[in-house]
């Protein structure tokens with residue numbers, strides 16, 4: 001059985017949507033920066049040196065998304081960036097109206113959007129509309145989303161690409177429509193996108209998107225576990241800080257800066273600035289190799305309703321609306337967790353988002369596809385990275401085949 005053949009093989013990591021390793025250049029930049037230990041707020045040369053390194057990184061991150069340095073605030077990660085975006089929009093509305101603000105989002109957002117929104121809604125701080133994505137496509141309808149706008153809408157937040165399905169959302173089209181609506185509104189609606197999964201895989205440009213706020217997560221693009229929030233420079237609204245204190249980050253995020261990690265995210269952004277095409281092409285090539293291998297070894301089912309037998313696979317996507325590195329596959333006659341258990345010496349992947357891998361079924365999959373719980377349970381999220389090779393994928397493909405007979 002598979003165990004004896006693959007006993008000595010290091011498991012192949014296909015969980016790059018959960019996190020990525022540090023790029024060697026990022027690691028060196030972080031290690032070197034550990035000696036740049038001055039407090040960036042200090043006026044003496046140690047502080048100035050640290051501050052300089054932070055500002056260089058801010059420029060690198062800004063340049064990655066076509067922004068200005070002054071539009072980037074470093075945070076602890078994607079979760080904090082999302083909170084900061086939500087809080088900014090609510091605060092901006094409340095300063096101008098006594099009504100309850102409304103927020104529009106989708107039913108497939110990351111829990112770092114859904115959970116804070118649920119809490120704020122339960123506490124009566126805002127009202128939230130969770131627009132469902134169209135089942136079978138995994139994408140939200142622009143018209144349906146825009147039709148939920150009210151006089152009290154303060155924020156539209158839609159992720160650029162889903163972490164589980166890899167489906168790219170029509171964010172640019174949504175933001176274009178909202179920007180047009182804003183021409184005649186007293187209180188503009190802010191538009192935010194969580195770009196955690198898109199950065200480092202596809203080009204992300206804030207002007208092209210017309211985004212007001214955009215979430216950046218270092219550890220999804222071979223950087224460290226910190227993040228940033230892009231906020232468009234505007235005289236109509238300002239970022240409303242969640243953390244108050246020593247006035248760091250130009251008063252938008254208090255707390256003595258983590259210089260080495262900020263330098264690390266800057267270096268990770270620099271790598272994306274220089275090599276994005278190479279990364280994208282490699283990931284797409286590897287993902288497609290995996291897809292083609294599965295088609296050769298399994299029976300690909302095109303109908304997305306009904307049950308699947310052992311040896312059958314199913315996925316729903318149109319390549320143009322899909323992250324280049326992701327393949328969310330439903331395997332008939334088994335479950336995703338059973339496959340991972342049987343192949344734990346060969347394959348490291350996941351059945352859904354890393355943060356709720358303990359859950360029974362993924363709500364995102366149920367909301368995205370025409371499947372019942374069985375389909376969601378049978379799904380494996382395979383996501384390739386910069387170092388994934390054909391040889392690794394061949395091992396995974398052979399192993400998957402061996403347990404499907």
Ligand SMILES: Cc1ncc(COP(=O)(O)O)c(C=O)c1O
Nearest residue numbers: 077078079110112163194196197
């Ligand atoms: C789409 C998306 N948003 C936000 C996050 C949260 O990032 P972090 O856990 O680093 O705060 C993640 C991480 O899994 C993600 O995939």
